[in-house]
Amino acid sequence: xxxxxxxxxxxxxxxxxxxxxxxxxxxxxxxxxxxxxxxxxxxxxxxxxxxxxxxxxxxxxxxxxxxxxxxxxxxxxxxxxxxxxxxxxxxxxxxxxxxxxxxxxxxxxxxxxxxxxxxxxxxxxxxxxxxxxxxxxxxxxxxxxxxxxxxxxxxxxxxxxxxxxxxxxxxxxxxxxxxxxxxxxxxxxxxxxxxxxxxxxxxxxxxxxxxxxxxxxxxxxxxxxxxxxxxxxxxxxxxxxxxxxxxxxxxxxxxxxxxxxxxxxxxxxxxxxxxxxxxxxxxxxxxxxxxxxxxxxxxxxxxxxxxxxxxxxxxxxxxxxxxxxxxxxxxxxxxxxxxxxxxxxxxxxxxxxxxxxxxxxxxxxxxxxxxxxxxxxxxxxxxxxxxxxxxxxxxxxxxxxxxxxxxxxxxxxxxxxxxxxxxxxxxxxxxxxxxxxxxxxxxxx
Numbered sequence: 001x002x003x004x005x006x007x008x009x010x011x012x013x014x015x016x017x018x019x020x021x022x023x024x025x026x027x028x029x030x031x032x033x034x035x036x037x038x039x040x041x042x043x044x045x046x047x048x049x050x051x052x053x054x055x056x057x058x059x060x061x062x063x064x065x066x067x068x069x070x071x072x073x074x075x076x077x078x079x080x081x082x083x084x085x086x087x088x089x090x091x092x093x094x095x096x097x098x099x100x101x102x103x104x105x106x107x108x109x110x111x112x113x114x115x116x117x118x119x120x121x122x123x124x125x126x127x128x129x130x131x132x133x134x135x136x137x138x139x140x141x142x143x144x145x146x147x148x149x150x151x152x153x154x155x156x157x158x159x160x161x162x163x164x165x166x167x168x169x170x171x172x173x174x175x176x177x178x179x180x181x182x183x184x185x186x187x188x189x190x191x192x193x194x195x196x197x198x199x200x201x202x203x204x205x206x207x208x209x210x211x212x213x214x215x216x217x218x219x220x221x222x223x224x225x226x227x228x229x230x231x232x233x234x235x236x237x238x239x240x241x242x243x244x245x246x247x248x249x250x251x252x253x254x255x256x257x258x259x260x261x262x263x264x265x266x267x268x269x270x271x272x273x274x275x276x277x278x279x280x281x282x283x284x285x286x287x288x289x290x291x292x293x294x295x296x297x298x299x300x301x302x303x304x305x306x307x308x309x310x311x312x313x314x315x316x317x318x319x320x321x322x323x324x325x326x327x328x329x330x331x332x333x334x335x336x337x338x339x340x341x342x343x344x345x346x347x348x349x350x351x352x353x354x355x356x357x358x359x360x361x362x363x364x365x366x367x368x369x370x371x372x373x374x375x376x377x378x379x380x381x382x383x384x385x386x387x388x389x390x391x392x393x394x395x396x397x398x399x400x401x402x403x404x405x406x407x408x409x410x411x412x413x414x415x416x417x418x419x420x421x422x423x424x425x426x427x428x429x430x431x432x433x434x435x436x437x438x439x440x441x442x443x444x445x
Contacts, residue, residue, distance in 0.1 A: 036077055037429040038084040043077065048432070050129070051076045055230055065215070065232070067222040073432060075221070075230060082227070085422045087140045090147040097142045100300055104377055105138055148415060155414055158406045166241050166402050177243065177251055178275040179235040180216055185225035185420060186268040202262035202269035209259055209271070216259065216273045225268065227419065237278070242405050244413075247272055267416050288397075291351065291362050292386040294326055294344035297336040299379035306375075313373045313380040320370055326384045335379065348389070358383070 033045040052073055059066050066072055110120045121131045184202045186194060205223050208214050214222070217232030224233050243251055247270075250260050254274040261271040298313045300306050316333055320326050327343025334340040351359035354376075361371040361383050371383040 034431050036081055036431060037427070038081050039088065039426050039428075041084050041088060043080045043084060045432075047080060048073065048077055051080060065218040065221060067218075071222060074430075077430065077432065079227070079230065081426075081428055082419055082423060083140060083144060085426055086144045086147050086419075089422060090143040090150075093147070093150065095143055095146045095150065097139050097146075100306070101377055102135060102139050102142070104375070105142060106135065109138065148411075151415055151418060152407070152411050156407050156410050158403050158410070162406055163399055163402050166406060167398070175252075176237045176239050176278050178237050178277070179243070179251070180220065180233040180273045180275055181226065181235055182216070182220045182224040182229075182233050182271040183226040183267060184223075184262070184269040187424060188417070188421065198269050199262065199264075202271060206259065206262060206271055216271075227416065233273075239405060241402065242409050244409065266413050267420070287390050287392050288350050290348045290389050290391050292348050292388075293346050293362050293383050294330060294386065295336070295339065295346060295358075295381050295383045296326075296330045296334040296344050297379050297381050298333075299335045309380045310373060310375075313382055317370065317373055317382045320382070320384075326370065344384075348391075 034042045035045045035048045036043040052069075055072065055076060056063075056066070067075070106120075107117055110117045113120065115123070124131055124134050182202075182205060184198045184205070186198050190198070201223070205219055209216060209219060217234075220226075220229050220231075220233030223229075226233060228234060240248055240252065244265060246263055246265055247260065251272065251274060254260060256274055256276045259271055259273045262269040263272070296313065296316055298304075298309045298316070300309045304312075312333075316329055320329055327345070330344030331340060334344050336344070339346055346354075351363050353359070357374060357376045358381065361374050361381070362385055365371050365383070365385045367385050367387055369385055371381075371385075373380055373382055375381075
């Protein structure tokens with residue numbers, strides 16, 4: 001059993017074309033016209049309309065921040081095209097999502113929305129969305145997440161030297177910045193004419209902001225080429241080390257509300273807004289609760305379905321509660337090859353090391369206690385908690401956070417360039433509006 005932090009599917013992407021319904025969402029009669037051809041796939045008009053409605057529901061009461069319907073439709077269609085391209089690339093790379101894993105993810109979505117799978121199915125049907133379309137949407141999002149993870153593992157590397165240097169140069173320790181940005185993208189190897197056009201567009205957007213004709217979020221929705229354009233360009237909270245070097249010094253000198261740029265970066269011209277600043281108390285001592293535990297795993301396979309696996313783990317638990325030694329039973333029957341030889345011993349670990357479901361069970365029993373049978377992506381488990389301790393991880397945590405910060409910054413830049421390449425190499429033909437077109441230049445201010 002590997003100590004990893006699994007991706008938690010909290011909600012579906014608004015741009016998947018299908019969403020968990022909300023009461024206020026308008027019902028739409030699906031249209032089967034083709035909105036875009038994407039290599040060997042298509043985006044249907046019904047997918048596009050649902051995704052547009054998702055965006056409008058998110059901006060309910062703030063409609064003035066959205067661009068005209070035609071521009072919004074184009075922005076959303078571009079995002080759907082990127083989803084299709086990423087799914088196709090994931091599949092061609094051998095990334096797969098099995099039915100059992102998909103069922104588990106959908107159960108998680110239902111639970112996080114305070115409902116059951118059956119009720120979720122009924123709510124989808126009331127909104128005119130088939131459950132099969134919903135399953136496909138969830139599968140596609142997991143594929144996109146896996147592609148991004150695979151990209152990070154193969155292309156993003158953070159050396160110990162980079163971590164040391166970043167920690168040594170952390171002049172603004174404890175300060176975090178809430179940022180938003182607008183990107184005017186440039187293609188790889190942009191010509192002088194393309195650079196000049198991009199710079200003119202960025203300057204035009206900045207001029208609209210300076211005159212007060214648009215607020216920053218509305219301008220991002222309308223004009224930004226960044227994947228987060230339809231979220232108003234919001235980048236969330238960043239430490240100084242998460243801000244690209246081209247911006248970091250200038251950002252520290254900005255006042256909240258000010259806009260920096262346009263500045264030429266790796267992906268194009270950017271405008272950056274400092275929303276607010278806060279102290280994070282990075283120097284505080286950081287302790288975590290760690291657990292020493294053992295577990296027994298029974299996997300779900302083609303030859304052992306979910307019901308059979310659950311029945312087997314329940315039988316093993318009954319033996320242990322009847323007086324059998326946990327370690328002996330684990331050595332005999334556990335299907336986790338990594339821990340079986342050690343009697344299921346997992347050593348010391350923080351609660352979230354094996355995922356939230358596993359951590360919840362470890363936290364819920366007392367030292368020496370055995371958990372009820374529970375399900376994770378790996379199969380059916382029981383856990384015996386051996387002991388608990390408090391560990392000071394201040395130095396370790398600081399290095400881990402810095403490593404994650406540097407990796408996240410690298411991934412953001414590299415993956416955005418990857419998406420631009422993916423889009424540039426694809427055949428995309430739009431079939432919306434008055435005529436078909438094979439190009440999709442973003443609107444000019």
